[in-house]
Amino acid sequence: MTAIDNLAKTLSKLPGVGPKSAARIAFHLVRTPSEYNALLAQNIAEIKDKVRPCSICGSYTETDPCPVCTDPGRDRTVLCIVEQPQDVITIQNSGAYNGLFHVLGGAINPLNSVGPEDLDFAGLVKRIEGGDFSEIIIATNPTEEGDTTALYIRHMLKDYPGLSLSRLAAGLPIGGDLEFADRSTLVRSLRGRVRY
Amino acid sequence: MTAIDNLAKTLSKLPGVGPKSAARIAFHLVRTPSEYNALLAQNIAEIKDKVRPCSICGSYTETDPCPVCTDPGRDRTVLCIVEQPQDVITIQNSGAYNGLFHVLGGAINPLNSVGPEDLDFAGLVKRIEGGDFSEIIIATNPTEEGDTTALYIRHMLKDYPGLSLSRLAAGLPIGGDLEFADRSTLVRSLRGRVRY
Numbered sequence: 328m329t330a331i332d333n334l335a336k337t338l339s340k341l342p343g344v345g346p347k348s349a350a351r352i353a354f355h356l357v358r359t360p361s362e363y364n365a366l367l368a369q370n371i372a373e374i375k376d377k378v379r380p381c382s383i384c385g386s387y388t389e390t391d392p393c394p395v396c397t398d399p400g401r402d403r404t405v406l407c408i409v410e411q412p413q414d415v416i417t418i419q420n421s422g423a424y425n426g427l428f429h430v431l432g433g434a435i436n437p438l439n440s441v442g443p444e445d446l447d448f449a450g451l452v453k454r455i456e457g458g459d460f461s462e463i464i465i466a467t468n469p470t471e472e473g474d475t476t477a478l479y480i481r482h483m484l485k486d487y488p489g490l491s492l493s494r495l496a497a498g499l500p501i502g503g504d505l506e507f508a509d510r511s512t513l514v515r516s517l518r519g520r521v522r523y
Numbered sequence: 524m525t526a527i528d529n530l531a532k533t534l535s536k537l538p539g540v541g542p543k544s545a546a547r548i549a550f551h552l553v554r555t556p557s558e559y560n561a562l563l564a565q566n567i568a569e570i571k572d573k574v575r576p577c578s579i580c581g582s583y584t585e586t587d588p589c590p591v592c593t594d595p596g597r598d599r600t601v602l603c604i605v606e607q608p609q610d611v612i613t614i615q616n617s618g619a620y621n622g623l624f625h626v627l628g629g630a631i632n633p634l635n636s637v638g639p640e641d642l643d644f645a646g647l648v649k650r651i652e653g654g655d656f657s658e659i660i661i662a663t664n665p666t667e668e669g670d671t672t673a674l675y676i677r678h679m680l681k682d683y684p685g686l687s688l689s690r691l692a693a694g695l696p697i698g699g700d701l702e703f704a705d706r707s708t709l710v711r712s713l714r715g716r717v718r719y
């Protein structure tokens with residue numbers, strides 16, 4: 328196996344990088360300036376030393392606790408539950424949320440043997456019992472696994488008094504065209520139609 | 524800027540990796556085993572030292588001349604002209620070609636200021652004059668730039684006696700559906716229709 332095949336094989340294990348993209352990137356990296364290759368190699372080699380999960384919310388951070396958990400300007404009565412650390416960044420970037428986060432570390436998925444015991448529900452309960460939360464927003468993905476996880480959280484938290492529970496709305500994506508909406512999305516947007 | 528943003532920014536300069544894929548890969552690399560990150564970083568850092576262009580055909584190789592140029596089993600009367608080093612691999616993998624290759628290093632593209640002087644036409648002429656070629660297959664891409672480059676090669680080589688010139692057929696991709704063919708492909712496959 329040549330050095331390019333080798334690099335391509337290693338690259339093809341990255342998410343969203345198939346064999347063809349991996350080969351394309353490998354060939355590209357023969358042509359890039361040496362400084363770029365050195366920088367990319369260094370960034371990859373160092374990332375796991377620089378970044379770790381926040382001991383409170385579970386999102387990735389360079390300081391523990393993370394900047395969101397320690398920010399005095401955030402609303403400590405609202406908690407948004409997400410599957411993955413990157414979901415925190417996505418919701419942060421929307422600019423529409425100013426509460427705290429809790430990262431479960433995945434979603435319940437019996438087919439992949441991911442049960443509730445594999446996700447950080449213990450940390451979630453501890454935070455809710457020790458915190459001042461009045462609202463919980465479930466922001467798991469609109470997938471079968473995310474739906475199952477949301478249902479599990481709903482059952483788990485239904486006996487906590489004074490806790491308002493909600494889940495992110497599912498429906499037509501803004502700017503999308505009805506014609507191109509898939510059936511499941513259309514069904515969800517019909518069922519969840521907003522009455523005037 | 525955090526270490527993850529930094530890594531994502533560096534990754535987003537790779538071909539086919541947009542800002543969202545770059546972020547996804549960066550988050551993924553926090554979770555991968557350290558051994559994988561070390562291997563990927565090493566492969567990237569070393570690739571430019573291991574691989575260089577073949578001094579004869581211009582494809583990427585770890586030995587100079589490359590294994591194709593030195594292979595005694597290949598037909599030295601046929602030369603296939605391609606734009607990029609990775610095109611050599613693609614055609615090799617098809618298993619349908621057993622001649623030699625010549626890599627131009629790109630295609631003529633006036634909008635990006637790539638003229639004939641930026642491509643390896645000098646090396647091509649030298650090889651044709653010094654070699655035993657009787658057939659030249661132009662395998663530039665079926666794009667405007669590839670078409671222009673093919674035309675340029677056709678004019679350049681028209682005065683060489685005993686040289687058969689051809690270009691890869693363009694048309695409907697095998698296994699594709701007429702319904703989904705784009706207009707330009709359909710026009711090309713109509714113009715180039717094969718008569719019985």
